[in-house]
Amino acid sequence: MNAMHADVRRFHAPAAWLPEGWARDVLFELDGAGSLVRVTPGAQPDGAERLDGPVIPGMPNVHSHAFQRAMTGLTEKGGPQGDSFWSWRQLMYRFLEGLTPDDVEIIATQLYCEMLCAGYTAVAEFHYLHHDPNGMPYANRAEIGERLIAAAERAGIALTLLPVFYAHGHFGGAPPNPGQRRFINDREGYARIVERLAQRLKDRPTLRLGAAPHSLRAVTPEELRATVECVESIDREAPIHIHAAEQQQEVDDCLVWSGKRPVAWLLDHAPLGSRWTVVHATHMDADETVRLARSGAVAGICATTEGDLGDGFFNAAPFLRAGGRLGIGGDSHVGVDPFLELRLFEYGQRLKLERRNVLAFAVRESLGARLYRTACAGGAQALGQKIGRLEAGYRADWIVLNTDDPALAEHEGDGLLDAAIFGPARAPVRDVMVAGRWCVRGGRHPLAQESLARYRTVMRRLLG
Amino acid sequence: MNAMHADVRRFHAPAAWLPEGWARDVLFELDGAGSLVRVTPGAQPDGAERLDGPVIPGMPNVHSHAFQRAMTGLTEKGGPQGDSFWSWRQLMYRFLEGLTPDDVEIIATQLYCEMLCAGYTAVAEFHYLHHDPNGMPYANRAEIGERLIAAAERAGIALTLLPVFYAHGHFGGAPPNPGQRRFINDREGYARIVERLAQRLKDRPTLRLGAAPHSLRAVTPEELRATVECVESIDREAPIHIHAAEQQQEVDDCLVWSGKRPVAWLLDHAPLGSRWTVVHATHMDADETVRLARSGAVAGICATTEGDLGDGFFNAAPFLRAGGRLGIGGDSHVGVDPFLELRLFEYGQRLKLERRNVLAFAVRESLGARLYRTACAGGAQALGQKIGRLEAGYRADWIVLNTDDPALAEHEGDGLLDAAIFGPARAPVRDVMVAGRWCVRGGRHPLAQESLARYRTVMRRLLG
Numbered sequence: 001m002n003a004m005h006a007d008v009r010r011f012h013a014p015a016a017w018l019p020e021g022w023a024r025d026v027l028f029e030l031d032g033a034g035s036l037v038r039v040t041p042g043a044q045p046d047g048a049e050r051l052d053g054p055v056i057p058g059m060p061n062v063h064s065h066a067f068q069r070a071m072t073g074l075t076e077k078g079g080p081q082g083d084s085f086w087s088w089r090q091l092m093y094r095f096l097e098g099l100t101p102d103d104v105e106i107i108a109t110q111l112y113c114e115m116l117c118a119g120y121t122a123v124a125e126f127h128y129l130h131h132d133p134n135g136m137p138y139a140n141r142a143e144i145g146e147r148l149i150a151a152a153e154r155a156g157i158a159l160t161l162l163p164v165f166y167a168h169g170h171f172g173g174a175p176p177n178p179g180q181r182r183f184i185n186d187r188e189g190y191a192r193i194v195e196r197l198a199q200r201l202k203d204r205p206t207l208r209l210g211a212a213p214h215s216l217r218a219v220t221p222e223e224l225r226a227t228v229e230c231v232e233s234i235d236r237e238a239p240i241h242i243h244a245a246e247q248q249q250e251v252d253d254c255l256v257w258s259g260k261r262p263v264a265w266l267l268d269h270a271p272l273g274s275r276w277t278v279v280h281a282t283h284m285d286a287d288e289t290v291r292l293a294r295s296g297a298v299a300g301i302c303a304t305t306e307g308d309l310g311d312g313f314f315n316a317a318p319f320l321r322a323g324g325r326l327g328i329g330g331d332s333h334v335g336v337d338p339f340l341e342l343r344l345f346e347y348g349q350r351l352k353l354e355r356r357n358v359l360a361f362a363v364r365e366s367l368g369a370r371l372y373r374t375a376c377a378g379g380a381q382a383l384g385q386k387i388g389r390l391e392a393g394y395r396a397d398w399i400v401l402n403t404d405d406p407a408l409a410e411h412e413g414d415g416l417l418d419a420a421i422f423g424p425a426r427a428p429v430r431d432v433m434v435a436g437r438w439c440v441r442g443g444r445h446p447l448a449q450e451s452l453a454r455y456r457t458v459m460r461r462l463l464g
Numbered sequence: 465m466n467a468m469h470a471d472v473r474r475f476h477a478p479a480a481w482l483p484e485g486w487a488r489d490v491l492f493e494l495d496g497a498g499s500l501v502r503v504t505p506g507a508q509p510d511g512a513e514r515l516d517g518p519v520i521p522g523m524p525n526v527h528s529h530a531f532q533r534a535m536t537g538l539t540e541k542g543g544p545q546g547d548s549f550w551s552w553r554q555l556m557y558r559f560l561e562g563l564t565p566d567d568v569e570i571i572a573t574q575l576y577c578e579m580l581c582a583g584y585t586a587v588a589e590f591h592y593l594h595h596d597p598n599g600m601p602y603a604n605r606a607e608i609g610e611r612l613i614a615a616a617e618r619a620g621i622a623l624t625l626l627p628v629f630y631a632h633g634h635f636g637g638a639p640p641n642p643g644q645r646r647f648i649n650d651r652e653g654y655a656r657i658v659e660r661l662a663q664r665l666k667d668r669p670t671l672r673l674g675a676a677p678h679s680l681r682a683v684t685p686e687e688l689r690a691t692v693e694c695v696e697s698i699d700r701e702a703p704i705h706i707h708a709a710e711q712q713q714e715v716d717d718c719l720v721w722s723g724k725r726p727v728a729w730l731l732d733h734a735p736l737g738s739r740w741t742v743v744h745a746t747h748m749d750a751d752e753t754v755r756l757a758r759s760g761a762v763a764g765i766c767a768t769t770e771g772d773l774g775d776g777f778f779n780a781a782p783f784l785r786a787g788g789r790l791g792i793g794g795d796s797h798v799g800v801d802p803f804l805e806l807r808l809f810e811y812g813q814r815l816k817l818e819r820r821n822v823l824a825f826a827v828r829e830s831l832g833a834r835l836y837r838t839a840c841a842g843g844a845q846a847l848g849q850k851i852g853r854l855e856a857g858y859r860a861d862w863i864v865l866n867t868d869d870p871a872l873a874e875h876e877g878d879g880l881l882d883a884a885i886f887g888p889a890r891a892p893v894r895d896v897m898v899a900g901r902w903c904v905r906g907g908r909h910p911l912a913q914e915s916l917a918r919y920r921t922v923m924r925r926l927l928g
Contacts, residue, residue, distance in 0.1 A: 460874050
């Protein structure tokens with residue numbers, strides 16, 4: 001078709017990381033929607049736009065609470081009774097009392113620009129901040145969800161938006177506590193949010209709707225089913241994300257409630273499979289680890305936040321050995337850097353086991369390549385988007401690595417990933433493309449200055 | 465004295481972190497040697513050079529093997545038998561077979577420029593690469609040590625050079641293995657290196673000589689004493705550094721050899737005190753922890769390298785509660801970032817204990833401030849230099865923070881340190897001064913491009 005052919009754009013990379021491995025002189029051909037129609041190694045540039053470095057797929061970020069970006073650095077005040085995930089959560093509840101929809105949009109825009117500069121090209125937003133500071137729905141019930149969409153579109157990042165169903169304060173349907181009033185919906189209110197967001201996200205190539213029953217603390221078994229059915233009535237393949245087993249306390253409470261550990265309960269009662277992402281899954285016994293791996297669900301590892309919150313160590317080696325899938329998430333955004341996430345994930349395993357290269361089982365690829373590839377594939381699955389591979393039929397979401405970063409200098413192939421993840425790189429990303437659109441050039445996002453100026457006004461008020 | 469007064473340079477900061485806490489409008493007056501002669505809060509700029517952000521002391525890096533910078537990202541290939549500190553060490557021995565003195569100088573210059581950009585203003589170089597690839601002394605026995613001095617002077621970083629005495633391959637005086645041939649000296653050869661370096665370092669305000677008996681694996685008790693005596697014959701106050709208890713295997717071997725754990729052995733047999741730094745001290749029992757703290761020696765924590773090598777977790781909370789002193793070290797330089805070192809140090813504690821803010825006992829300061837202050841003071845002690853405090857009598861080694869980094873935006877006081885350490889900062893350092901000389905302006909070192917070009921030629925050969 002001539003019309004389509006006229007739309008094809010062509011890019012030529014000196015090297016690119018294709019599903020079959022590293023290749024030189026790769027020609028990428030994109031259609032008008034920003035998807036790859038052909039990828040040809042060993043090709044001449046022949047008038048294509050030259051890419052200024054080795055190309056790898058962009059990384060999906062499987063777990064984000066965007067507003068928490070503005071809290072980073074504000075919670076390092078230890079009380080005399082000590083500090084934990086639970087006292088951190090109280091601070092978070094207090095922090096969001098003053099947040100307006102404008103604030104959320106400004107913070108999210110800033111965050112998404114930072115994510116793109118760092119190499120994330122897509123994000124799953126686990127979105128539970130639905131109501132106004134008094135806990136009343138906004139006139140538009142999907143107000144804040146729409147602000148997140150606006151932020152993603154403005155920054156240029158792909159988005160899977162997961163409106164969260166949150167109804168209770170504890171296992172067994174206990175009433176919510178006052179700090180949770182902005183999160184709480186009944187089933188009808190939730191359905192209206194989902195419907196509205198579905199309209200808004202329809203037929204947008206970089207946006208997708210999913211759903212998130214918050215956790216077994218926040219939803220009853222019946223509500224868990226209803227949440228899934230609600231989104232399935234719109235999209236039978238919609239991604240489903242749920243928090244589970246982040247803290248030992250949660251495991252203990254779940255045992256009291258159900259006689260089972262959280263991941264085991266989900267494996268027994270929910271249809272876990274390739275559409276599901278279990279976020280954290282930190283505290284699993286050996287049986288849960290293997291069963292979760294075999295379920296085909298993605299484990300959403302948020303290593304930096306899990307370090308910050310003192311959650312514990314994911315059972316990584318047995319999970320991957322059993323074929324488990326995983327993605328990485330920025331969660332509270334104390335780190336906005338996919339390379340740092342992967343490094344801390346592996347470091348946690350090394351420190352726990354007192355060995356090196358714990359997650360390197362494959363002989364054909366280096367540890368950095370294995371981690372990056374695994375997180376790209378798992379992230380793409382978790383977001384339900386056609387990303388994570390530089391291959392015809394996938395979207396052109398990619399990173400051009402910055403080989404002028406001294407940590408990457410003269411490295412090649414898998415070594416580039418090892419150096420970017422495990423070396424002292426400060427700026428491993430040069431250019432970033434999402435769906436055929438340049439979002440970052442030379443390490444900079446065109447919106448950076450304007451976004452930072454608006455972010456400052458929000459921070460001045462929040463910190464004042 | 466008029467002559468001295470003519471030399472005084474004046475700088476004015478909008479805010480600065482002084483020993484008594486944060487102050488506004490601080491005037492710094494420096495003598496011709498780059499030391500602070502007066503620090504005045506609440507002062508008018510009055511013609512002084514304006515500093516473009518809040519000022520904090522530069523961070524000393526207490527443990528560096530500069531040449532290992534070039535190995536970063538090269539050791540992430542897991543073997544079928546798994547990988548450990550010990551297999552990593554074999555790779556390191558192979559890597560340095562090809563290194564020339566020129567290579568070492570080029571790598572060290574690159575590293576020291578990177579350190580300055582990241583906020584390190586001084587480094588203790590634990591220098592054991594003495595001989596040529598055949599294990600023969602260079603015509604100038606101190607050849608490589610002098611190259612490290614040249615690199616430090618070129619980059620502008622302050623240096624405490626610790627020539628290492630290394631004689632054996634294992635506890636109890638076992639012969640060295642062939643991979644160690646470039647390290648090995650007899651006592652006379654070592655003394656000649658120390659004498660020569662002492663001449664070279666004499667009366668240089670940013671350079672200091674110390675000594676490092678490598679470890680209880682590499683020196684006998686008699687050689688440990690002799691190493692200390694050798695440097696004391698030149699400087700009775702010289703800093704002494706030693707590796708200890710990095711790996712559990714080392715503890716087990718030390719128990720077999722002596723019936724004691726390594727740190728306990730040192731506490732019993734070496735004059736540990738404020739001139740000493742015990743590098744790593746990862747594996748200590750409760751008694752060793754308290755005794756090391758009370759000895760006044762510095763623990764040299766290298767959190768990033770210890771994560772990379774799967775060493776384990778330092779006993780931080782009981783050590784600090786007992787008054788222990790600590791500094792941070794880049795060691796193998798898989799990370800070149802003092803803020804990341806402090807973050808990973810605290811994250812390790814959180815993950816081990818499943819709590820937050822483990823090292824925040826003080827009510828008057830935040831965790832970030834506590835960690836930074838502790839590491840500055842311990843680092844200054846470890847290096848034996850008059851640094852780490854913005855106070856009259858101390859050297860003007862400082863960092864101007866980059867408040868245009870979005871992670872620092874609108875934070876103030878201790879919050880700046882919390883944000884720089886525990887937030888998603890990418891470039892928290894704007895300008896860096898050492899001994900009154902600007903080394904970094906606007907995040908850039910003037911030597912960066914030239915140094916990287918030379919570093920590339922070395923890396924091409926090493927990777928080729």
